[in-house]
Amino acid sequence: FSPPTPPCLHSPTCLYGEFTVAGNRKVRYAVSLTESELIVQRLTSTPVGRNKVVLSLEDCVGCRAYRQHDNADPAAYLAAYFYPLRRRWVSSGVSRQRVEQCFRLAGLQDPRANLEEAEKWARAVRERCARQQHPGDGDELPRSCRLMLLVNPQSGKGQALALYNSHIQRMLNEAGIPHTLVITERQNHARELMREADLSQWDAFVILSGDGLLWEVINGLLERPDWEKAIRTPLGILPGGSGNALAASIHHYSG
Numbered sequence: 001f002s003p004p005t006p007p008c009l010h011s012p013t014c015l016y017g018e019f020t021v022a023g024n025r026k027v028r029y030a031v032s033l034t035e036s037e038l039i040v041q042r043l044t045s046t047p048v049g050r051n052k053v054v055l056s057l058e059d060c061v062g063c064r065a066y067r068q069h070d071n072a073d074p075a076a077y078l079a080a081y082f083y084p085l086r087r088r089w090v091s092s093g094v095s096r097q098r099v100e101q102c103f104r105l106a107g108l109q110d111p112r113a114n115l116e117e118a119e120k121w122a123r124a125v126r127e128r129c130a131r132q133q134h135p136g137d138g139d140e141l142p143r144s145c146r147l148m149l150l151v152n153p154q155s156g157k158g159q160a161l162a163l164y165n166s167h168i169q170r171m172l173n174e175a176g177i178p179h180t181l182v183i184t185e186r187q188n189h190a191r192e193l194m195r196e197a198d199l200s201q202w203d204a205f206v207i208l209s210g211d212g213l214l215w216e217v218i219n220g221l222l223e224r225p226d227w228e229k230a231i232r233t234p235l236g237i238l239p240g241g242s243g244n245a246l247a248a249s250i251h252h253y254s255g
């Protein structure tokens with residue numbers, strides 16, 4: 001194939017391909033991957049200004065290649081998941097909105113060759129995402145993270161578990177982050193878990209709750225004999241409580 005003339009506003013194209021999308025095999029798209037962006041251009045004529053989408057790899061949480069369970073179809077699929085800041089309504093503030101790009105690769109008759117091509121793309125997108133999001137890490141990718149996600153089903157109006165089912169589980173899967181879900185059963189449950197956890201098994205603890213559960217996690221870690229090392233374990237908080245003051249401040253200051 002011969003890539004189209006690279007758009008001068010973007011960095012050089014690293015990968016180029018022409019694919020259809022999962023739901024419509026008639027319309028073809030030119031897909032270009034640069035060091036910092038995924039550029040998707042519709043090849044079939046379309047209303048002016050709506051034929052090109054530029055997605056920043058800084059907003060990409062994950063990318064994967066897969067085949068569907070249809071032996072008659074040799075195609076492979078490439079899915080990339082983005083959460084760019086967008087305005088939902090003209091008058092509203094910006095918030096992160098989910099954008100999924102899913103392409104169908106069926107250039108060859110051999111299903112394995114199509115899958116290999118999709119995997120090559122997925123690896124290339126993930127590597128560039130890592131470089132954009134963690135510029136200091138050189139070419140080395142961070143190893144996959146083993147996460148314990150603690151959810152307090154009682155926090156706030158009792159919506160934390162629903163939030164996990166509707167958003168968080170999907171986002172972690174899209175990001176390729178294996179996680180163990182722990183639903184706290186009572187007051188001080190999280191604190192006891194942190195006192196006893198084998199920290200060699202975990203890379204991070206994330207709390208989906210209000211301030212109270214994080215308070216328990218921190219206290220549990222500080223009550224361990226190895227507290228000085230334990231308290232360095234990365235902690236995260238996703239707002240699932242009523243006030244969420246701590247989550248709001250941390251996310252505000254971290255941008």
Ligand SMILES: Nc1ncnc2c1ncn2[C@@H]1O[C@H](COP(=O)(O)OP(=O)(O)OP(=O)(O)O)[C@@H](O)[C@H]1O
Nearest residue numbers: 155156184185186187209210211212241242243244
């Ligand atoms: N299954 C459970 N049943 C009852 N209480 C629980 C359970 N799991 C955790 N808890 C306790 O609930 C307390 C309050 O939780 P959390 O801070 O998450 O919610 P919240 O008070 O509604 O939120 P916010 O702090 O934002 O107002 C925690 O200190 C924790 O000990």
